[in-house]
Amino acid sequence: MNADTACNFGDRTAIVDDQTYRVGLVLGSEAPTSRSHNPLPLSWGNSPLISGCPPERERSTCPVWDSFMSSIWPEDEEAVRALQEWMGYVLSGRTDLQKIFMLVGPPRAGKGVIGRILTALVGRKNVCGPSLASLATDFGLAPLVGSSLALVSDARMRKDSQVLVERLLTISGEDTVAANRKYKEPWIGKLPARLMLMTNELPRLGDASQALAKRFLIVSMTRSFVGNEDTGMEGRLRAELAGIFNWALDGLDRLDERGAFVPPLSSLEDQEVMDDLSSPVAAFLTEELVEVPGERVSTDAVFDRWRMWRDRNGHSPTSKSGMTKDICAARPHLKSVSQYDPDIGRNRRFFNGVRLASRVRAAAGEV
Known part of the structure; x- marks a missing residue:
């Protein structure tokens, strides 16, 4: 079998150029009963796994891929299962779970x-490779039109980009977008591309509400193969594409049954860091303010504490009004209201229901 001809029959169907193909149990002779009445629409105009050769007796497996997964996550089956479900989700053509997948880890991990194998499964013509920076440009959405996967291998950002945050939320949220294209009319519609980031470090994506950070499904990698690269590994994996395809669809079955992705426990720390990077003010609120019914604190006092916390943690300066706006986005129930202050004999703005954490406890991370 080669990359141009692969047998794939079973109980799932793919719709390509208005033609229906049976796919799913690649090289398999038995179809799973769980999908006997649940066709799976796949948009694979160039997938190497759409063909019409007769099925063989044995269901294709992927022992080299399994070994590769074990070498990356030797004691983290949850991470492997999360990747398996994501790859099945990408193959399914679905966007309804509104997630952005992120692999984060050291170089040569x-x-x-993984990205190239998934590209081979989906088909190169169905994959685009933007950078995060390019997505924020005027024509940044154009490559995503007609793509089923946007593979972002450069997730570095020199500065926060509100345009980028809005676009990532729009794409992953299945909203209608207007994609500007050079010398063409703007394309208007819902982009089918799933977003997958591969990065050595977590990106800093400013969003005080943390809505974008919650969209990410992060899978962390800790092992680097620098100095121990297996240059023949990818070739051996490509010989197992049919089996990896089956492996991914097994993950899709599990995802369908559960109805949601489950982040690996090993990635929770990275998720917390991502939350803090996206919304420093949310981290500030957790460390420096305590919610206490009946109490209040002036916005001036909060801003003084915020400036000290911001400088201590290396965050960019913001104005008092900017801080107040971000606090209200991070904690919608906290409102800045004008109230009389007997200490100064006039009105000033307060946050009600909170007080500042004691300096000792805040420094110790206890609130």
Whole structure:
């Protein structure tokens, strides 16, 4: 079998150029009963796994891929299962779970190989490779039109980009977008591309509400193969594309049954860091303010504490009004209201229901 001809029959169907193909149990002779009445629409105009050769007796497996997964996550089956479900989700063509997948880890950890194998499964013509920076440009959405996967291998950002945050939320949220294209009319519609980031470090994406950070499904990688690269690994994996395809669809079955992705426990720390990077003010609120019914604190006092916390943690300066706006986005129930202050004999703005944490407790991370 080669990359141009692969047998794939079973109980799932793919719709390509208005033609229906049976796919799913690649090289398999038995179809899973769980999908006997649940066709799976796949948009694979160039997938190497759409063909019409007769099924063989044995269901294709992927022992080299399984070994590769074990070498990356030797004691983290949850991470492997999360990747498996994501790859099945990408193959399914679905966007309804509104997630952005992120592989984060050191150089030479296997991110690129995983991305190229998924590209081979989906089909190169169905994959685009923007950078985060390019997505924020005028024509940044154009490559995503007609793509089923946007593979972002450069997730570095020199500065926060509100345009980028809005676009990532719009794409992952299945909203209608207007994609500007050079010398063409703007394309208007819902982009089918799933977003997958592969990065050595977590990006800083400013969003005080943390709505974008919650969209990410992060899978962390800790092992680097620098100095121990297996240059023949990718070739051996490509010989198992049919089996990896089956492996991914097994993950899709599990995802369908559960109805949602489950983040690996090993990635929770990175998720917390991502939350803090996206919304420093949310981290500030957790560390420096305590919610106490009946109490209040002036916005001036909060801003003084915020400036000290911001400088201590290396965040960019913001105005008092900017801080107040971000606090209201991070904690919608906290409102800045004008109230009389007997200490100064006039009105000033307060946050009600909170007080400042004691300096000792805040410094110790206890509130």
